[in-house]
Amino acid sequence: MEIGIDKIGFYTPHQYVDMNNLAVARNVEPEKFTIGIGQEEMALAPITQDSVTLAANAALQIISEEDKKAIDFVIFGTESGIDHSKSGAVYVHKLLGLKPQARAIEVKQACYGATAAIQMAKGHVALHPESKVLVLGSDIARYGLNTSGEATQGAGAVALLIGANPGILALENEDVYLTNDIMDFWRPIYSEQAFVDGKFSNEQYILFFQKVWEQYKEKTGLQLADFEAICYHLPYTKMGLKALRTVIDEAEEQDKERLLENYKTSTQYNRRVGNIYTGSLYLSFLSLIEQQERLKAGSRIGFFSYGSGAVGEFFTGVLQPNYQAHLNTEQHAKLFSSREELSVEQYEEIFSNTLPTDGSTIELDVKQDPAPICLAGITDNKRQYINKLD
Structure with missing residues (x-):
């Protein structure tokens, strides 16, 4: 039995904000952002969006009524959780109208x-x-205005439906992983x-990749030539x-060209969103399969995968026949194309508009947010979510 990604959604x-404009406002050469770190745009979450609503909006695109009957487990990966006790998965479970007979947890x-x-x-x-x-996988990356990490902020979520006989990608079993307390x-x-x-x-990211890649080759006997692409x-x-450049010389010239071209394709969405952590x-995988038309089944x-602190993993999957029919x-x-570009001044104002942390009641104007699922306010220390489609 093959198991893997049956559907994938993104929000x-x-x-x-355009990174060229941000660079000028910060007295930095624009190429430092657009070429040096490779970012063109940075998504900004309004006060009516948090990790829960981003995740629910991503899932809303892909979940059918038939899927709702089959989903009995919701797993929410985030480092932007909104509660130290209650999982974001429970909120999403309700917002999507999933059946009660399901598990719902958050992992970090x-x-x-x-x-x-x-x-x-x-x-x-x-x-x-x-x-x-x-x-x-839903997160809002925040480092603060005028900080060294500001240019690597972002906001968004990816939702994946995992099942047997998947429509998009069958996961293989020879994965390798590594943990080190740093x-x-x-x-x-x-x-x-x-x-x-x-x-x-940066050093640890590359080191972890090199170590798990060596483990993987030793475990499987596979080489770079056996891959159509590697997503990071x-x-x-x-x-x-x-990271890719540290191992690319292991490949023949035609394999190098393919891997580098597909790497560039896999970054197109991320360049326009920024860092969304989990x-x-x-998102890189989604960019690859939606933007690279030459990919074939098989x-x-x-x-x-790398998570600071740190855990790394290398794993693989095989594209399924007619996988394109399952994409959005x-x-x-x-x-x-429907997004609104903000001036740097507007970005700074929205970024600084945060929720109260003292238990105050607040009502938010969700009419300004086109998303179907929004945060409508806080009452009695409880976040109030709405699904406009209900």
């Missing part, structure tokens, strides 16, 4: 969370082949913003390229 907020390990969720989902489906699992990126519970040792984190977790789009690897895709390429193109 990003309706507002963004920096940007690795959604990968852990997929592996957990795979095990669940192996035991219950009739089941489907909804996996969510402090390259972290966010204590008392802080709204993350702390990062940027140079160290992308805190910024240049990061994955730095969802960024799967192609092997590699995935490198036009819908995602419309999502991008």
